[in-house]
Amino acid sequence: MPALASHRKPRTPRPHATAFGVTTAALASVTLLSGQSASAAPAAPAAPARPTVEEIRQKVDELYRQAGAATQEYNRAKEATDRQRREVDRILDDVARRTEAVNASRRALGSYAAAQYRAGAVGPTATLIFADSPQDYFDQTHLLDRLSARQHTAVAAYEAQRAAAAKQRARAARGLTELTASQKALGDSKRNVQRKLAEARTLLARLTAQEKARLAELERRREAEARRKAEERAKVEAAARAAAEAERERRERTRPAPTPDPATPPPSGASYEAKAAEAIAFARAQIGKPYVWGATGPNSYDCSGLTQAAWRAAGVDLPRTTWDQVEAGSRVTTAGLLPGDLVFFYDDISHVGLYIGDGKMIHAPKPGAYVREESIYSMPIHGGVRPA
Structure with a gap:
């Protein structure tokens, strides 16, 4: 057994194996972190910063200025609408008068035509035969001649009146079209004013109590600055008036008294x-x-x-x-x-x-x-x- 043991070599760690183990662990860590980052929910967008009171005041002032401009647009459109409505009413009244004149001319033409028809139903020879006397015949003939001349005049008047009435009706139609356009512009201007004012009211309604107090303070400062400038202007004007009055008095003292002229009328008209x-x-x-x-x-x-x-x-x-x-x-x-x-x-x-x-x-x-x-x-x- 000892002899066998002497042939065994001790096992030592291999450097490349150690390096492989570290790299694997590092990759695993990176992969894990990457997976966690990918699966994490995206951050919610930051809420927009609330405007400052100064910015709100500027915005409200601008909206009121825009509303003022829109009001002038409304005033102009209303003035045009009123003017066009009066013109259309005048033209329509004139059309009614001309139409009545046309109808009167038409009735006159009808009466002339009826008289001519009745007279023309009997020939000249028969008229002479049935006349009570030659004088009656000549009176009837003269009457027919006069009827014919009047009829020509009535026809000419009728045609002229009918053409004038048609022309006025065309003017009335154009006027109504312009009036409709003006009324639309008036409505657009009105809605524009209302929109600007509503937006300004909304901005003011959203202010907190602290912001309202700050806004009031800004208004007081602005008014105080405006009053200061007005007071400076008042001093300048007062000095100018005093200087002008002193000069007037000086001239009055040095100027000889004028001789009254009875032929010169007193000045008239307000200054x-x-x-x-x-x-x-x-x-x-x-x-x-x-x-x-x-x-x-x-x-x-x-x-x-x-x-x-x-x-x-x-x-x-x-x-x-x-x-x-x-x-x-x-x-x-x-x-x-x-x-x-x-x-x-x-x-x-x-x-x-x-x-x-x-x-x-x-x-x-x-x-x-x-x-x-x-x-x-x-x-x-x-x-x-x-x-x-």
Whole structure:
């Protein structure tokens, strides 16, 4: 037994076998990890970040501005619709009158034709024979000649009236087509305004109590900044008025008294200042009335409806929309604004107010607000217009 044992060699581990075992284990680990990664559920997408109060305020302001522009589109479409409806009604009334004239001409033609038929049923010889006297024969012949001349005139009138009536009916048809298109544009503008306002209300309704408080604070800061700018403007205007008054008094002291001329009539006609005062007085009387888009008074107004009504009270007719009102007078710079001037806002000229001096205006701001005095610096100024 010992001899046999001496021929046995001790078993030693083989290096390549060890390496194979490590590699296999590593591959198994990688495969396991890969399988786990593949079978794991994908991560849920991150929720979109909630907008800040500042971003919400900017979005709401933009929606109100867009609603203001859509309101002007509505006003323009409504004005066109009303104008076309009046024109169509006028044409239809004219068509009815012309149709009655055509019918009257037709009845006249019928009476002439009946008279001619009755007279033509008896020949000239028989007419002479059956006449009571030669004079009666000549009277009947003369009557037939006159009937024939009148018939020709009636035929010509009938043809002219029928052609005119047909022309007016064609105009009425075109007018009705245009009216239908205007009514569609009016409906589209109305829905656009309502959509913008609903979106703004939805954004505001989603605010938490803390966010609402933050939004109110931002509004207070913006209003305070606008008031500060208006106060600075008021000081400048007060200094300018004082300087102008001092200069006027100086000139009055140094100017010789004028000799009255009885042949020279007193000046007539209201000055711009007087008309502006009337417009401002009217606008001031509307303070507290609600903004309603498309409204022109007397119980509610939109921005251009208020300025139009105010200047109408002073005897000046302004167009309906801000886009037309900005062209209805002479342009003035912001520094050159006088009480009564119109102040327009935003690049799209979608808002207007009535300047009352000292950097302030009276305007109908937006849905949910009321006619009020406010600094002209509460919105981006586009420019000013002097309407009279």
